[in-house]
Amino acid sequence: MGLPNVSGDFSSEMDVDAFRRLFPLRFYERHLVESIRPDARPLGRARDTTLALGAVTSTDGSALAKIGLTTMLAAIKMEVMTPSIETPDEGCIAIDFHMPPICSPLVRPGRPAEAEPVVSKQLCDTILSSGMINMKELSLISGKAAWMAYLDIYCLDADGALFDAALLSAVAAFSHLQIPVVSMNDDGRVVIISEEHQEGKDPVNKEKRKLTLSSIPFSLTSILHKKYILADPTAEEESIMDTLVTVVLDSSGRLVSLYKPGGTVLAYTSAIQDCIALTRQRVKELRNILDEAVSGMEVD
Amino acid sequence: MKTEPHMAEMKAVEWASAIVGDLKLGKVVWLCDSMNTVNTVTSKEELCVWDTFLEATIIRGRFEANPWTMQWINRDQNYLVDAFPKFTLKNNFTFLKFDVRRDVISPCVKNFLQSFKPSFIEMEYVSPEGLRLDGRRPMEMRQIRGEIGALAKADGSAVFEMGNTKVIAAVYGPREVQNRSQQMNEQALVRCEYSMANFSTGDRMRKPKGDRRSTEISLVIRQAMEACILTHLMPRSQIDIFVQVLQADGGIRSACINAATLALADAGIPMRDLVTSCSAGYLNSTALLDLNYVEDSAGGPDVTVGYLPKLDKVTLLQMDAKLPLDIFENVMQLATEGCKAVANYIREILLENTKQLESRRGV
Amino acid sequence: MEIDRIDERTPNQLRPLICSRNVLNRAHGSSSWSQGDTKVLAAVYGPKAGTKKNENPERACIEVIWKPKTGQSGKLEKEYEMILKRTLQSICILTINPNTTTSVIIQVVSDDGALLPCAINAACAALVDAGIPLKHLAVAVCCGLADSGDVMLDPTKLEEQKMKAFTYLVFPNSVFSVLPEGSLQVEGEPVENGIITSVTQGLMSVSFKFVQVEDYLHCIERGRAASAKMSAFLRRSLQSQLPSDTLKAG
Amino acid sequence: MVGLSLGEKHFIQGGIAQDLRCDGRKRLTYRPIYVETGVIPQANGSARVRMGATDVIASVKAELGKPNPFQPDKGKVSIFVDCSPTAAPTFEGRGGEELSTELSAALHRCLLGGKSGAGAGIDLSSLVVVEGKICWDLYIDGLVVSSDGNLLDALGAAIKAALSNTGIPRVSVAASAPGDDEPEVDISDEEFLQFDTSGVPVIVTLTKVGKHYIVDATTEEESQMSSAVSISINRQGHICGLTKRGGAGVDPSIILDMISVAKHVSEQLLNQLDSEIAAAEAVNEES
């Protein structure tokens, strides 16, 4: 960490690590002047992102997303429900975000993390309002049976930009989702048909095995600090600089959400435009990563 | 007297058909869950049942005289058909003859009676002869029993029974205040926790701890006991009263307070007076002392009094439902008399206990 | 351009605002704020000694408790709590009372759209009432976006449901300053144009070229205009009650 | 919880080493066991067991329910233990929950056998009324009224006694269509079926203090343990369940030795318990 020496008498003798702990803000600002971050990233660059589909075999669709160290595991379980009377030919999605105590020293068992319901709600709003999933595709028999997709996202390692990683894993889990072939038995219950022997019963959903995902949403969280914009912050950065802006764009370039919950730094038009531009770039990256992961699955 | 289910069913139908006949109802569709009964009643063939021959003949006669039909109905839908006559049957024929065992009244019957009673029939809690469901007179209290020192580990403990209601109380303290922020420099901190055993009620309870009812009762007990403990003698200390209900059959509050009093006395906590408690109610235009569960759940007024016998003061008074003022005075008077009786009994036990201690130490 | 609104307002017209302060006796500061039929009660307690765990003890801490009109608080309430907390943190001077906690309790009285902005405005007025040191005030507005792309301010609940998207915006109020004009500008924009908080819901505008998020920018523009009006109202209503405060103190 | 001075601790340990415990018992002697049955009239069966100052109540309630679809030929039994705050102030509020769940889990393991139901003290298939449709759900509730060590053994004994006291109403099933999910049943008010409780095991807890192990430890003795092994053993001398408490490691050969000691102790305990239960039942009959 070749940091040019620090001003001030006693800090010049100080160990870099100690300085970082004692004066985190000054430590960061010194980096920002040089347009670089302590982890050697330029300001606008997101961390390395990887995606693995099908991490959990006991589910109908799952994905493991990693942005830097932040790790999210998303999995979907399909269950059958009776659709509501207002929407007889639509299914439903239930999204829950969990922060188990393993993910961060701040979370203790029995006391859910503060961020848990907030990210949960944000994910829910984003996925539903993006219109990525056509609820009609989740219908089985109009008025009688429809799918309820339970999407649970677990944060395994929390190191900033939780929402971005959670959304990416959620989207990937949906693109990995394989809807089981089912039929209606005599009791009016929906049962799974195994691949080998399909005695008599006609499956009700021969075609609808995969969801067509239209206009997939991707997000990028940035930090506004003074005149700098830091894309994809780590947990340390989030704790030091408090103004976060999350922009969600869908793959056709529409704005799904612009989320700036307070913060000391005011966002002016130019900053917002910069954030959106960064997100636009990031959407392209993420899309490629998702496409690669999906095509990788198909080869297997 | 042994009653086969089938016999009970037939008796019920016989009884019910008499009522329906009296009411002169026209077209009635009877629903019954016992296939045997339905067959016996609807069959046109010669009767070949001996144990219920009489009932069957009567019923058939009534069915022929009226435009009634009887159908079989599935078990899960038949509470209404099944429960009401059965219960009343028991009230009229068997209830007074046996000991009251609450398990005899199955929960569904109880629920049914609670929900349908007002619209159907005025329940008879006091028979014309002036006897209550469990055979007591209106002013009669149930058997009470107290036992001191039931638990070895507690500083003071007692068991108190009022009829089938059985409560165990333990007192710990005076001791150091556990939670420093609650410490009071002028007086002792009195705490109380009330809990019910899973098996204490007729139908098994699933979540006994910390519900609103138990919090409320905890508070009532605590306030009643706090009023009589000389808390100013034990500043910066804490007294815990734990009350555990083993069997619940009405009058729980009273039994808990009485048990707590005994336990406090056993622990040697200085008190102004003994608090004793008893409840009274008003059903069938009669004031009743010491309600049991069935009477308590009749929904009538229920007055619980906590009383300091030596000071002749009331420390707790609770009532639900409404009551004209003059009757209320009567009922409260009755409850107070009950308290006095309990107080005498408690005093006796304590004296007995002291004598025993004395003899143990002296000899 | 003219669109019919149910209550015959013009698109840029806000619902009538009512603000009263010092409505609760025991709270250190309180206010009630209503916009049309949406009404929120805010109470401020504190600063009390000590901060919660996981909070920086070198700064003042703000705690927000959101009480829904009925029922238990769920995910939505938790999210609103978080947004409100962060918004208030950004207007308070946190360095003045380090290692203290100020509690803000929001009670929803009735909800007819634009609930969160209404609560932010109420909380802000209550903070002033409690005498908590603030950098500036915050003014919150809701901008709805109709299918046609027209922007409607301060929609009612019924309108909110019909919108394709809407956004809640919070701006700082315009500051009276003795400094020369322009010295308070940031990047060529006046301070009151900066966004403190932005929450959006629903899809907005397809844009073709590089940076063109027209719908959103439209909203911001209208929101700013409205916030100027609201901040004037807020200032007036806070000033009008000042004499009574001095009386009370005397 | 138990505040003991160094001297007291030495006294307890030394006594155990010399096979003379504080209350005069030998290492492998139980305190006198008092059994009372039918103490809770509302329950189908109940019993109260006292061993020294340890006092527990167990009750059995039977409700009609639906069998588990994976085991249509078996009834269901569940065990819940509750620690009353009367036993110790620390059980106040939710304080007793941890111990309660631990005891419930241990009893479950010791009395109800493996997942398939093999080795259970209660014959689960005898609880079935109509296969796949109706069965008895047995709810066994334990209540710790006073605690002076060895709760698990006391609860196990109380449950065994309560089960011997249990009468399940005879159920007659009326003929119904085979497709009927809820066949018509009639529960008898007078006729009760008794359980065969000869297969219900007893639980023997061996508490290791120093090099020796003792049975039926009091709270004071328990505070000096390094580890304790609870073994449930039936009449045939088969082990029906085993749990270990206390974190200290133990050599495998010692555990095997403890098992054989427990087996030996269990024979006496079973006999003693059976006669106590029979005596208690006889008292019940009389009254």
Added chain:
Amino acid sequence: MAGKAGATPTTYAPSPTTQKTKSLVFKNDDVDWVRPDKRGFQQCRPAFFRTGAVNAASGSAYAEFGNTKVIVSVFGPRESKKAMMYSDVGRLNCNVSYTTFATPIRGQGSDHKEFSSMLHKSLEGAIILETFPKTTVDVFALILESGGSDLPVVISCASVALADAGIMMYDLVASVSVSCIGKNLIIDPILEEESCQDGSLMITCMPSRYEVTQLTVTGEWSAPKISEGVQLCLDACSKLAKIMRSCLKESASSLEE
């Protein structure tokens, strides 16, 4: 907790699998049946451990035994809860939970109290608590996917995580269970085998010290059979410990480089 804003959770029926009762496969008492994954009776599943799975923790490990996948994080030693009284030895705090999708039927994802206390009892004897007085070490486990023998995997994984966190221990703790089905003892059972077992025996031990820290038995066992089961587990534990040790060695050497 419905996903759709405002919508109440509608009734949902879990989709039952095909009506093939798997338990019948095992019920025969003859020795010839084959385990569903074609293993021998006394053959464990291949075990995989990796340390450093969670960066936010002071130590962590990920373990995968067949379909059983768990993550364990270790935090601390850190400040004990304020309510705790002074203690001159350290405290151990354990928590085990399942993800909602870990089990074949979607669960609630709540804490598993029984496992938590079992984990605590298994580890406490191996940790040198005297090395961190007044403080607490938190061991949190999350079962990502349940594939049978969940608790033994969690215990073994937790001891690797503790080692990764640099917590002083007398020895690693390895844990293995056997199921008794009919007359046969099968080691390291998978979910289907566990669901129809007649009895089970789980051992956690410190292999180098040859000490058992935890032992549970369910079902009916004769004394010789118990000693057979115990021996089987102990042998497997020492093999497992070798794998755990090599994983730790690997991560240590990769750190040095």
